Amino acid sequence: MKKEDTVLEVDDLYVTFNTYEGKLHAVRGISFDLKRGETLAIVGESGSGKSVTAKTIMGLLEKNATIERGKVLYNEMDLLELTDHEMSDIRGSQISMIFQDPLSFLNPVMKIGKQITETLVLKQNVPKKEAKERALKLMEAVGIDQVERRYNQYPFQFSGGMRQRIIIAIALACNPEILICDEPTTALDVTVQAKILELIKQIQKDRNLSVIFITHDLGVVANVADRVAVMYAGKIVEYGTVDEIFKDPRHPYTMSLLCAIPDLETDPNARLYAIPGAPPNLLYPPKGDAFAPRNKFAMRIDLEEEPPMFKVSDTHYAATWLLHEEAPTIDFEYFRSKILDKEGETARQRRNYTEDERPILEVKNLKQYFTSGFGKKKLVVKAVDDISFDIYKGETFGLVGESGCGKTTTGRSIIRIYEPTDGEVYFKGKLISGNLTKEDRKEITRSIQMIFQDPIASLNPRMTVKEIIGEGLRINKLCSTEEELMQRVYDMLEIVGLRKEHANRYPHEFSGGQRQRIGVARALIVNPELIIADEPVSALDVSIQAQVLNLLNDLKNELDLTLLFIAHDLSVVKYFSDRIGVMYYGKLVEIADSDELYNNPLHPYTKSLLSAIPVPDPDYERTRQHIHYDPSMHDYSKEKPEMVEIKEGHFIYASPSEVEEYKKNL
Structure with missing residues (x-):
């Protein structure tokens, strides 16, 4: 050339x-x-x-x-x-750039629309009215819905994936x-x-x-x-x-x-x-x-x-x-x-559950609604809308779906970062969604840990890595001496692929993938019984991802650890999960064993997700056929949909007439 x-x-x-x-x-x-x-x-x-x-x-x-x-x-x-x-x-x-970490790039006190139009006004002297029109078209192009309303919202009102789409819109604004x-x-x-x-x-x-x-x-x-x-x-x-x-x-x-x-x-x-x-x-x-x-x-x-x-x-x-x-x-x-x-090495041991065994986590009719605006402009967002599922001890339950579907909100409602609007959550048979004593709340916080999606937002920028990881040990008094605490911190750093010398650094001194490893280490170090893992490997390169997944599988086998595994990488979810729930706009639309879901998907939205999985094969990617899901294909005006067990262990959200169609395809 x-x-x-x-x-x-x-x-x-x-x-x-x-x-x-x-x-x-x-x-x-x-x-x-x-x-x-x-x-x-x-x-x-x-x-x-x-x-x-x-x-x-x-x-x-x-x-x-x-x-x-x-x-x-x-x-x-x-x-x-x-x-x-x-x-x-x-x-x-x-020369424009789409950044890895959208939360640190977007101005938290400036409306989304202004952050897009600002680029057009300053760089190309576009009039404000025209800049807004172009911004709205860019937002639609990158997959943002209800753009007129979203235009006037702030970054904290967007999910992680939606914030990334805004970054892409800003980068493309000036051609x-x-x-x-x-x-x-x-x-x-x-x-x-x-x-x-x-x-x-x-x-x-x-x-x-x-x-x-x-x-x-x-x-x-x-x-x-x-x-x-x-x-x-x-x-x-x-x-x-x-x-x-x-x-x-x-x-x-x-x-x-x-x-x-x-x-x-x-x-x-x-x-x-x-x-x-x-x-x-x-x-x-x-x-x-x-x-x-x-x-x-x-x-x-x-x-x-x-x-x-x-x-x-x-x-x-x-x-x-x-x-x-x-x-x-x-x-x-x-x-x-x-x-x-x-040969002979196994990653996990599948548990068999008895009929009378009670799940370690029970989510019943969980609702999480958010409101924004006032008076006539008041809007209710049904982030999680009446969902139910169980997780048994030693099991990994995968939760998948598009960004903004309610996956992360479900995890945060369980751990009480958000107080649920309605519904009940039981942990080891005890109601944890109601009023708890200070001691009960402390015990639940230690027993249920969360690995967050956005590591830079969840790590205290004023604390060193050793202070961040060791904080849980100190709060729960799990070490008798400072030497023991530091040794456990160093051991955990090595487990997640970091080095001892990283302990004295601050979060801003690490790459995005390295910060995610710190978040994983912080959650694992207190030996929790249930981990809510919200995109725990999404920011990791493939080798460290493999190490972390192997580590979590080892802990599952050794400690009978239970996980709610929230992710958008369906290949990882399929490999790592025993059962999978598929969410769409606040609803669970399908639940099944991982092999059953991938071999026999029934809901058209599940089929759409599976068709979009990237495969490390250039020939396959050149000929990929993506199935697009259109929610208007469902007519629920006459028949009310509900979650139905269409075959043993396989549940689907459908109307009675749809259930009959699905049964024909089994």
């Missing part, structure tokens, strides 16, 4: 951060280019340097960052040489030439994710937009990417076309990432493959191949010398000594067969 087709070029970029522990080498000599109209995906574990690269391009690095050397050429202009004022003219109008997407679909359910990906691809096609797509979801990469760059420990270790990376990976790190992904065919009784160990500490960059300590096939030279970029084809390069002419031949299938050889 000709040089004039290159719209962005990063050349030999080095970025360091000055910390109280020393100099952190976050990006270590990376080079890549972006062609006009193409999508380049950058993948790798949390902390590999993906987001730092994006922030460098945008001129948004923190004050303690130093660009040691390198160039970032945009249309032959070096962005690193521009003043802040000159960069602000480019940022947002010519940029380059769009940098930093985990843009992490907080989105699969159906909205599919719509957003199609939206970005359509806009890219219409405007010849160039896209850098940063993500840890390899299914999304297979869907959107033309080329892929794999980053590890601040370096690009492999890059090539999307077909080359998925079908013929050559770096053992790329192979490991592909092996760690659960899909709908993954055996729920088998342990997920997790890359052993943790990425190196970039305060002290490794001498040889950074991946060698975690590579089963590493050679002595890996520990001594850093490999160069070996050429596999004209478009495919990988930095691994396994490509040296004297190295043993190890292809992907051989690699997979050796590292997935875990």
